[in-house]
Amino acid sequence: MRKISFILIATLISFGCGSDKNSTVEETVEESSTTEAPTTTAAEEEAPEEETVEEEEAPEEETVEEEEASEEETVEEEEAPEEEETASACDSWDADPKVTPGWPGPSGYFPGPHIQETARIGVHEGYDRWVLEFRSGSTPPGGWEIWWTGSTIETEVGEEGYDPTATMEGTEFLTIRMLASSGWALPEEEWYDGPEDLYGSDVGTSNLMQASLMGDFEGYSNWAIGVDHEAPFNVFTLAGPARLVIDICH
Numbered sequence: 001m002r003k004i005s006f007i008l009i010a011t012l013i014s015f016g017c018g019s020d021k022n023s024t025v026e027e028t029v030e031e032s033s034t035t036e037a038p039t040t041t042a043a044e045e046e047a048p049e050e051e052t053v054e055e056e057e058a059p060e061e062e063t064v065e066e067e068e069a070s071e072e073e074t075v076e077e078e079e080a081p082e083e084e085e086t087a088s089a090c091d092s093w094d095a096d097p098k099v100t101p102g103w104p105g106p107s108g109y110f111p112g113p114h115i116q117e118t119a120r121i122g123v124h125e126g127y128d129r130w131v132l133e134f135r136s137g138s139t140p141p142g143g144w145e146i147w148w149t150g151s152t153i154e155t156e157v158g159e160e161g162y163d164p165t166a167t168m169e170g171t172e173f174l175t176i177r178m179l180a181s182s183g184w185a186l187p188e189e190e191w192y193d194g195p196e197d198l199y200g201s202d203v204g205t206s207n208l209m210q211a212s213l214m215g216d217f218e219g220y221s222n223w224a225i226g227v228d229h230e231a232p233f234n235v236f237t238l239a240g241p242a243r244l245v246i247d248i249c250h
Helices: 002-086
Strands: 116-124 127-134 144-148 172-179 197-199 208-217 220-227 231-239 245-250
Touching: 002 144, 116 197, 116 208, 127 208, 127 220, 172 245, 220 245
Parallel strands: none
Antiparallel strands: 116 127, 127 245, 144 172, 172 220, 197 208, 208 220, 231 245
């Protein structure tokens, strides 16, 4: 009986120890499960950091694009004046003589009439302008020769030995010879009654100093323009009323 009692007691003691071991294992497992939970939390915490980085980087890209756009706009604004300078009228003109086809025409030949009425000068950006206006019902000259003649004026009008440059302002002269009339070959009441001398100082021209009527002879009429220096020029006509226009670069 003592042996049996001893065996039963030993069995009970070993069974109790086994239960403690299982409890310990289960607690360990529970603790292990508890320690794994924060791992998932850490992963979730890392995700917002990545999103925050992306959100913070986005404004930098927008800033770069805005800076590039601003730089492009600045370049375009800086290039604009170069285009304006390229479009200057004087770039396409030259100082060569301007002569109409078939010049000179026959003396006294007027398909017109081309009767001068008045003249004026003006200032434009980059050039000075001389305008010769013709009487109502007239047309522009039937032909012309307009050229730089240096320090002299070539004209058939005036007394022998007369030097028109002695009474004109300017160091270089543009001589204008055309098929037109200032009216002096007509009855006196039809003579030219406009200004015969125009001065650049009166209107603030930069190159044109004086324009003067030299007179007409046998159907040809002469004007001269004195300038500070020879430069490219342009010649054209306008209608309503008829006008002859000469632009001289500054």
